[in-house]
Amino acid sequence: MTEAFANPTALDVWQPGTLSVRCVAVIPETHDVMSFWFQTEKPMIFHFKPGQFVTLNLTINGKPLQRCYTIVTSPSRPYCFAIAVKRVPDGFISNWLHDNLSVGDTLEIQGPAGIFTNIDYPAEKVLLLSGGVGITPVMSMARWWADTMADVDVVFIHSARTPSDILFLEELTRLDAVMPNFKLVVICEKIEPGQSWYGYRGFLHNNILDATTPDLLEREIFCCGPGPYMAAVQQMLQEVGFDMSRYHEESFITAPEENPEDAANYVEVTFDESELITVEFAASEKVAEILPGETIHQAAGKVGLHMPRACGMGLCGTCKVLKKSGEVSMNHSGGITDEDIAEGYILSCCSVPTGDVVVDF
Secondary structure: OHHHHHHHHHHHOOOEEEEEEEEEEEEEEOOOOEEEEEEEOOOEEEOOOOOOOOEEEEEOOEEEEEEEEEEOOOOOOOEEEEEEOOOOOOOOHHHHHHHHHHOOOOEEEEHHHHHHHHHHOOEEEEEEEEEEHHHHHHHHHHHHHHHHHOOOOEEEEEEEOOOHHOOOOHHHHHHHHOOOOOEEEEOOOOOOOOOOOOOEEEEEEEHHHHHOOOOOHHEEEEEEOOOOHHHHHHHHHOOOOOEEEEEEEOOOOOOOOHHHHHHOEEEEOOOOOHEEEEEEEEEEEEEEEOOOOOOHHHHHOOOOOOOOOOOOOOOOOOEEEEEEEEEEEEOOOOOOHHHHHHHHHHEEEEEEEOOEEEEOO
């Protein structure tokens, strides 16, 4: 293995498709997040774009399951890759990975995939915005710029619940210290007893954006986090006249098993009750109320329904469901055909209701 890696000209290059990988390291990142590192048995160069993801093909209790996770590492260090997984209440797959996946275990993956990447939107100035474990794709971008010594001015604003929930803080602090064109801003929603924190407290809002990024309108923005976080960010940007064609977001990181109450912990979300939208799940006889900007899938999670899903960005088609009435805005990535859409089908992961909706689930 070591000799093979010593000759990079002899290595294969990762091609899209199914691949068997072996876990080579499991690293605790915070009290509830672990990173899992992978290589192939035959040495390989993992070629992908920063921000892309892989789909894990798992068999748990005899049941085949899929789940997508962002590659948190950078293609500038191509001999292995890593994902970061958060343990969440009742999170079946995430908790199984924490409790069962060990060094030496093998599994199949598919990928790389995804269109949320800085490579496709080159810019001299960028703003990275992340909430919670949504930091993973933008962390891959930050690592890429750092390793390639790119002449890019980066402001990185990350929101976490408490200081103990901040992912990759030591590495980000080092980048902030040694890179003249890298600025780190971390916001903690609250401080637990015994914790110390000297940074911003509370929620992301326009005052923080004004203070930390006065040239906001000149930047390309990459954002990832829970749905309400990204909806609130969009609202802030629109209020200051930002060109939204320069705004890019990724949402599949919010897994269906994630506690929906976590979603608003990174921004100050204000709304009127009259703005709430009703989503009725006809077959299950359950009704959810959601905020504008939330998806059908998030609505299902609020009433305890576990709709199947893999990619979370309208790419795989796993979450296809029939819409019986109402209208949605569906921003998919090719995971549904025009014929299916004509028959009333939608992808729950990327369908945002524009009014009250009834789905057959």
